Amino acid sequence: MAILTTGVIENPTVAGQKQTATLSVRYRNTGHLPAVIQIWGYYLQGSTKVEYVVDSITLASGVVKDTQHYAQFDALEFRFMITSQDVKLKVWGKNVSGTMTAIYPVRPVDPISSGQIHEQGKKATENQLYAIHPERNSVDVLDKSTRAPIMTIPVGINPQGMGINPLTGRVYVSNYGSNTVTVIDGSTNTVIATVLVGASPAEIRVDSKTNRIYVTNQGSGTVSVINGTTHTVMSTLKK
Incomplete structure (x- = not known):
């Protein structure tokens, strides 16, 4: 597992x-196994980092x-947690016309917590990192500072x-x-719901403002929209 930052x-x-009006990121999986990439984006407001992007993608071999x-923003930072060392990243900026303006190198960092303190929100989880293990059908919770499994x-x-x-x-x-889709309460690290969605769900996108969760179902060619309050599927969209 690698954790990288711009x-x-x-x-x-x-x-x-x-x-830079748009930050572009290219992910290339050169390995033989699928890889999961978790993405966090922050903008700086004074000395405070405010999280505005939380995303996750699954990258098949060769994709x-x-x-x-x-x-x-005046200043920003992106961080990436990658389950495979075979995933290569390229990050660059584009202006409003779509012209490349800069290439931003990435470098390794210590693990970051999956939840951050938001100026307009609250702590989601504190000093914790989550790692998916497809081969074990589980998620590990790690200590942010020591990387020790909790x-x-x-x-x-x-x-x-x-x-x-x-x-x-x-x-x-x-x-x-x-x-x-398994729903975990980050404050207790317990499973609080299991939501039935479409066939072969893969990518998940969370809209924290509306508390809606969008799940891409690769097997059925649909997107399930989950209500984050009731943990039920509100609608199913065709891709």
């Missing part, structure tokens, strides 16, 4: 516009995937994706082999 990216204003992120949480079959709502402290794990 470091703090200073984003000056040039001719009335931010040098290249690009993601785009809003970046019109506990193992059994989930569904072949977990692939993870999403976190830092405002509620809920952790969502998609179980590719059992067509479910």
Whole structure:
């Protein structure tokens, strides 16, 4: 497992516009096994880091995937937790016209907690890191500082994706082999719900403002929308 960071990216204003309007990230899996990448994005408000991106993607062997992120802040930072050393990252900035303006190197860092303190929110989890283990059908909870295992949480079959709502402290794990999403209470690290979704769920995206969880079902070509309060599927969208 690797944890990488862009470091703090200073984003000056040039001719009335931010040098980097969009941050692009390219992920390339050169290995023979799928890899899970968890993504955190922060903007700096004074000396405070405010989390505004929490995402998770699953990358099959040989696959290249690009993601785009809003970046019109004075300073920002992105961090990535990757389950395989075979995943290569490239990060660059683009201006409002789509022209590349900078390439940002990434470097290893110590593990970060999956939950952060939000200026407008509360602690989701404190001093903890979550790691998916598809081969064991479980999620490990690790101590942020020491990397020591705290506990193992059994989930569904072949977990692939993870999403976190830092405002509620809920952790969502998609179980590719059992067509479910496991909901974990980050304050107690206990499973509080199992939600049946479509076939072969993989990627999860969490909208912390609306408390909605979007699950991509690869086997059925749909997206399940989960209500984060009731832990039920509100709707199923066609991809």
